[in-house]
Amino acid sequence: MNAFKPVLTEHIHQKDCHTLPFYKSVGGYKALEKVLAMQPDAVIQEVKESNLRGRGGAGFSTGVKWGFIPKDSDQPKYLINNADESEPGTFKDRLLMNKTPHQMLEGMIIASYAINCNTAFIYIRGEFYKEYQVLKETLAEAYQANLLGQGILGSDYNLEVVIHRGAGAYICGEETGLIESLEGKRGWPRIKPPFPAIEGYLHCPTVVNNVETLACLPHIINHGADWFKSIGSEKGPGPRLFCVSGTVNNPGVFEEPMGISLKELIFDRAGGIPENKQLKAVFPGGSSSAILTAEEALDVKMDFEDLVEKKSMLGSAGVIVMDETVDMVQACLNIARFYAHESCGQCTPCREGTAWLVKMLTRIVNGQGKPDDIDMLYEITDNIGGRIDFSKGSFGKTICPFGEAVAWPVRSFVEKFEDEFRSYISQVEAVA
């Protein structure tokens, strides 16, 4: 196999890489020219064939999702670029927006053209103020060059792109919470179906795609579906931005083919663990994935299939490394606190359950845990996330997958490091 050459991040170390002249000098917007001469259906077909799967977390086929947009409806269609990036451990979309915003924008125009949309939004998390400023500049350049607006590049295709700032709420990354938020409401996820492709923003057909997903599109158009499929894992191919953080020497974003081993990511790309400490546990795909023990982590490939086999998930590809000094009970509390803070509050099991988790874990950490607390933790996670069978997944008790997103990691901490939880509790007994 040839050595892998970065696709999405090839130019990010060069001067002025965020500007339009630079992007054009490396072949930018060639794919758009090509697409404008194609039938929209042919674009969808090419993307379907490439097997591109969403980079936002769920890993759904992009081409298939576009295919759900009704063709006979005369309602306006909307594309929303999900730039909410709030999953703990994930910081790749921010890099793409800062360094190569035109790549993402070209992807947006291609996607919009494919689904026949004339107004597209970038929903960017409110905290990303600098990125918001960069994107404003990007859009201004694009309008100036007739890459946006009326009759794009001499075609009869029109597209307006609007930047919309979020205001601090993790749940607005969930696509229906995002749509509610864009409509000027609190970000309460909607019951599905109907899915956004049928009834999304303002009840119109809507596609929500992640920044990185969109950034892949120009390359698929330029080099073809077969080229894309030849990179990395067969069932979910392509380049992927892996974010590595936590206790590592060289944290950062690493572009690698899907299916790179987690061991290589942690010990080669991210430089291993400071002071040669032992690896203890890893979140492979953001804080919503089940954690892996060191042993599991050293033996897993970073693709959709292998991680499901290990009863976790690739999610947002946010790898959080925990070395031997990290206390698993406190780490579990940290994560539970995040979810309790971010629960939108509309489903009782999620709203109450996350608060209970924090209460119990705090009690355990403060040395006031009781022996049946362990069973209670299992019970509460089951109650939020549905009876969890890691190999089958579990959906059922809540309106959106946030329920699973908290139940899975918390349960995995307790299951895999029960001894640590027990030793906190037995110290209490010893004193009593």
Place this chain on the structure above:
Amino acid sequence: MNTMATPQEKFIFANPDKVDRIFSQYPDKKSATLSLLHLAQAQEGYISGSVIDTIADLVECHPAIVMDCVSFYSMFFTKPQGRHKIQVCQTLSCSVNGADALVDHVTNKFSIKPGETTDDRRFTLMKVECLGSCGTAPVVQINNDYHEGLTNERFDELLESLP
């Protein structure tokens, strides 16, 4: 003595052009709500009752719906804040890279706990959740700006440099 409460002054956007531009971007009025709240907060420093009334008028909905948004999103404040909002990320990657020490540092230096503002209104300290920059932990956002990979010393210099 005049016992009548001062009627709350109506909030007016300082830059009506910006308001028009915001409305022109959306297919309906209500979608402009968050953008208008951002604009108002940039002008006033927080979201007062009269801001809510003005925006509700503009987007043609009940003030309760605008209030709903304000209370839902963590970036909107219903009370005046310090000049510099020191927002320390406390989520896992920052936590294992020394975020707690940064919070303690501010607490010791200015005698404010998270959620509190110094008497001179120079600083408000807040703990926030993952800022999407975990690779440069620990991260602190001060107003709009990210400060990454902070040590106690650099953090201290930074705080000193703020007016």
